[in-house]
Amino acid sequence: MEFTLKTFIFYGFALSTIASALAVVTVRNIVHAAFALMVTLFGVAGLYVFLQADFLAATQVIVYVGGILVLILFGVMMTSGRLEMRIHIERGQLLLGAGISFALLMLLLTVIANTPIWKNLTDDGTPLSPTTERIGQLILNEKFLLPFEVVSVLLLVALIGAALISRKEVRE
Amino acid sequence: MSLQHYLVISSILFSLGIFAVLTRKNAISILMGIELILNSCNLNFVAFSRFITPAESIVGSEVFRFDGQIIAIFGIVLAAAEAAVFLAIILAIYREFGSIRPDEVDTLKG
């Protein structure tokens, strides 16, 4: 594997993603954690670009960073009342959690390493652009039309539900 | 960059997400962990659709490799919906219990 600029950037993205994700789960200040999550999401968006999924990358940035993250920050504000909020972790639980997640990671890595057909699949570099047009066709015209509609209804229901649950109870 | 690169990254993200979900004492942190898990899944989808092309998605000379991406889009939508509902629930719980620590919300304790 040659070490080109592209590779370099790829590793950069990969490492920043992992590092920030680590920060998300370890940092005690929840607001900091949220900012770390933002970096993670950007990192994943970058990885999408490497996978020739430019539309997806853009979506990732817009929806996740612009929407969900803001939502999370709102949540933080409304539940704590102040921006810094210490996160206490019990030691036993921490260790057990770490153990289980580590075990899971190891398992996954073993699977990845030991699955023969996944070995040595390298990117052939075929351009997929224009992805946006194709995705648009697929979603609105071809085989994903129905799932799309279903998902849109789901989203609507979720929004109404969320609004219903979070509103103040009106006592009669 | 082979498929395995992506898989390794996504499995690390996944494990970190699990870790957060298991250990954090703040519901919002748990939500963040879940977001990590969802991201790792999406990454997997896109990666698999990029590297592994099933025979039936080749029509004529054109190669379709978009299924994973579209599923990922749906995943993002779901994540958004999930986040909205999750936060609404958190708000409701906060109003009810005055706390969002998951171990304090144990009405179902037997």
Place this chain on the structure above:
Amino acid sequence: MLLSLMIFVPLFGMIVVLLLPRESEELIKRTTLAFTLVPLVLAVVLFVSYDRSSAGTQYFVNVPWIDAFNINYYIGIDGLSVTLLLLTALLGPICVLASWRNIEKGLKAYMALFLLLETGMLGFFAALDLFLFFVFFELTLLPMYFLIGVWGGPRREYAAIKFFLYTLFGSVLMLVAMIAVYLNSNVINGVAEGARTFDIPTLITLAGTTGHALADSTFQMWVFIGFFIGFAVKVPIFPFHTWLPDAHVEAPTAISVILAGVLLKMGTYGIVRVNMAMFPEGLDFFTNGAGFWGNSLALLGFINIVYGSFCALAQTDFKKLVAYSSIGHMGFVILGLAAGNSAGINGAILQMFNHGVISAMLFLLVGVLYDRAHHREINGFGGIATKMPVYTGITTLAFMASLGLPGLSGFVGEALSLLGAFQEFELITILSTIGIVVGAAYFLWTLQRVFLGQLNPKYEDLPEINRREIMTLVPLGILTIVLGIWPNFALDMFSESVTNLVNALNGI
């Protein structure tokens, strides 16, 4: 298709009602009303479009249901069924209207059960497969049990359990008889061959085939008894009648209406549809046979008439009085059926329909008074006519119809039954006319005690019957008058079917 739609629309309505929120009572009531109006419209369509000149089964649907036992979803109507379907469908919305204000708890469950009940009743009158027939028969039992047991008066549990056990007792005998028929349905000359069947028209043909196991007169006699007791409990025929006063007294108004208006008719309908059509030999034994047994069916009718009337005379509970009068009036049906001739059977069927309409009116009227005064003690009223003239007028109409005043529908059925019966059983019929006099006595006496005389000061400000209540009564009142003046309107529907039945009974 039309018929199936009619039967299952209320069932669908039940599901819809169950999905509605418990609190929106108005919505529930309106929905139920809508779902009972649909069968009414369909019933009217059937009634109008039914080919009166042909006696055969019309609108039939026959699709396999349980293949292993050759059970089919086989429905269809002849003139008799369509008349009773119309009655059932008519009483549906009326009962919903009658339940509009006086169901205080669990309205949703009440309405859902009511719709289930309606499906059971409609299905019963349309079923042409013996098994399906039985299923619908039992389907009415369960909602009825709950409707009486949950929404009834103070002794509701007792009444509901009594009703349930009585009917179940009858059903068991019926089930045994039914299985006996099924098992013998492929035996010809002692050899079993071919498939067994529950198909009623086929069974009727088989029961008339010489050498067939079903045509054996001893077999027919026993099976006749089995079915007859099953239906007799429903009618109810003395001595299986004691569930009726209790059930009526305890049931809420609308349920009393259904009970008297439709459920009792299920008994007599079953007797015509199964006992008379399928077991002519058995019928012969009990109506034409030698000695006591040859008069037994007519005697039962006579006992019902006289016994029911005298018991009614002694009652002081308004509703119980009407309940006993039902027993008396159903006696005329039995007497007419026992006659086995054209006038008798036509009269009996007409009496079934008329009694459905009139007793429904009577129970609604009792309900109106009960809703206002909260008691039903006949001697506790007096002079109500001054305060409620319209109510009194309608009650007088209903009473007069019930005591068989000519010009109103009650008379025609009663008179035809008696005219038919007189040709076969002179003495019994003459003695039965005692019931007419006693019938007049208890109704007039009630009229006097409740409505005439000085106004009881307790009821100085009794409100007059309101528009909704009038709306429930007017269609029935109109039917009473129309059928009294022009009975052919209904008789036309089934007289052809009856002619066929009479011919079959006479072996023509």
Place this chain on the structure above:
Amino acid sequence: MVVSLISIILLAPLASFAIFALLGLAKRNFPRQDYLSTFAMLVALGCSLYLIQEVVSDPKPLTVEWLSLGSVTFSMGFYLDSVTVIMLIVVTLVSSLVHIFSIGYMHGDPRYPRFFAFLSLFSFSMLFLVVSDNLLGIYIGWELVGLCSYLLIGFWFEKDSAANACKKAFLTTRVGDVGMFIGMMMLFAEFKTLSLYGDNGIFDAVTTLESGQIAGLSIAGILIFCGAVGKSAQVPLHTWLPDAMEGPTPVSALIHAATMVAAGVYLVARMFPILTPTSSLVIAYVGGITALVAATIAIVRFDIKRVLAYSTVSQLGYMMLAIGAGSYVAGLFHLTTHAFFKALLFLGSGSVIHAFHAMHAHHDDEHTDDAEHEHDDHSLVHEHGSEIPPDQDMRNMGGLRKKMPWTFGTMLVATLSISGVPFVFSGFWSKDKILAGVLGRAMEWNSVHHYILFSMALIAAGITAFYMFRLIFMTFFGEPRNQEMHNMAHESPWVMTVPLIILAALSFPIVNTGWFNKDYVKPPEQHHVSAPQHAYVSPDTKTADANFGFSLFGTSEAEAAEEDGGNGTTYTDDAHYAVHKLAHNIAMVLSICVAGLGILLSWMFYQRRTFSAEGVATTFRPVYNLFWNKYYFDEFYDGVLVALTVWKSRLFAKFDLSFIDGIVNGVGKVTRDIFAAFIGFFDNRVVDGLVNRVAEVTWAAGGRIRKIQTGAIQTYLFVVLGGIVLIILIFRLF
């Protein structure tokens, strides 16, 4: 034309009632229900009068098929012959006059519109009865008039006596009706039809009967007559009619004097062709006994309306006697004349009662107080000897002649008519015709039965004259007995007097007897009995015509006979004719004598006071008591029949509750107690034991296991994920 006329006659009053009923549902009233009803009646009257000329000599029924059941068909239709037309006119005329009278009489009643609506319904029912051509139709009208009678007797239902009376009327007549219905069933079983006329009608079929079937026909005839016994208040079912006087007086005039009660006579006349010698004799005797019994009771009544009621019963008995004895035309003739003069008498008494109206109101107040005390004391047993309302008590009257000249004058005309004062009053002619007819039979056949019947009729005629003049003397002559009430009395307004005057005019033969002349009314011609055992009453034209003793101008018997002869009626049997002519002369002389005697005695008792009525009453105390207590019929019915019925019903109900239901509950209890004891043992120890053990184990296990349910989500997640890891590890390792 005929059909449409009859339709109008029937529909006009029905429409008037329908308007009332429909508006009533909406809790409204037609603004002038009284005018509407009266107008409807006048329309019907006009059509009826027009129908006279439409009646053809050979009447045919106009029928439609009403019900068809396989082989049997019931038809409904009209039959229009001279009798029908006469009845139509009588009914519509009296009804119209009563309507007009009521406008005055019922004025101010809180239920004024309802009264007229009921009158309309009654008129419709009565007319329907009259024009029906078949037994079913007659029966329908029959019961409907009964209903109207019920409604109208109970019009002032606040009075317990009225409420009792209406119930009694309905039930008593219903007993008779059931007899009639059984008779109908017999006829139906025999002839398979209920139509009377036409080719397949009963009257046609009856001619073909074998002589062996005559006994059955007799029974059927008597049973049909039972209906008439109830409706026309014949002994023993007459007790309801005097009580029916609780209704408003116009109702008494219309229903209980002129029309409905006469329907029984009409029915018997209609059924004439099926009457056998036996049944005719039964009818005649019942009629004769009724005439006597009622007349004797009437002597001792003081309530002006009851006197008239018993008089009605007595006169109806007279008509029955006539028809039973074969004087078909005479019976119907008396029906017609009686309708007018009895309606007049009732309306006149109504006028007198109206004169005391203020007292009436006062009396009502008193009554209210009484009724409240006894409020809960309703029973099926009728209360007797109810107080005579003061405004109807003849002992409060007297000397009203000058106060109410019109009422007095008209009532006097009616009284003269009913008493049989000769030649100028119609009642004389009809009564004379009956007496002559019966005596003629007796002499012709030398039949003891008919001699007895004749003497009954003669005695009744005398008594009638006596008590009618007693009424007149006590009410209108002498000194006022109750000065307070007398001062209040006044002549009635013209709406009330005009009908009286018209009716008085109709009590002269010049106006109403023409119908019975000139062969307009002929008895039916069927003779189904070939060989009468003894005295079969043949409804034979010659007899009837020979008895016809007057013409339009009240000419003598001989002239009438000549005229009849001249009109082409052939008399084949001169001896026969001669006997009847002789009988007629004897009867006329005798009837004038007894009427004169009755009037004379009455005058001596109540005007001259030569004898003291009280003194006679004391001397013949037992007889007086018998009359005063109405032969104890009511006591017998209430004490025995009604009590027995009520007792029986209580017994049945008790039987039902304790025995039948007791068995059911007993079976339930036995099942529960004994059967259940066995099962229970097994159940408790074995089945339930097992079940309980399982339950306990489950309970205990649940108690422990539930600790696992921490309620903390993360614990669950730990377990789940740990489990996943474990499972995967296991799969990887093995």
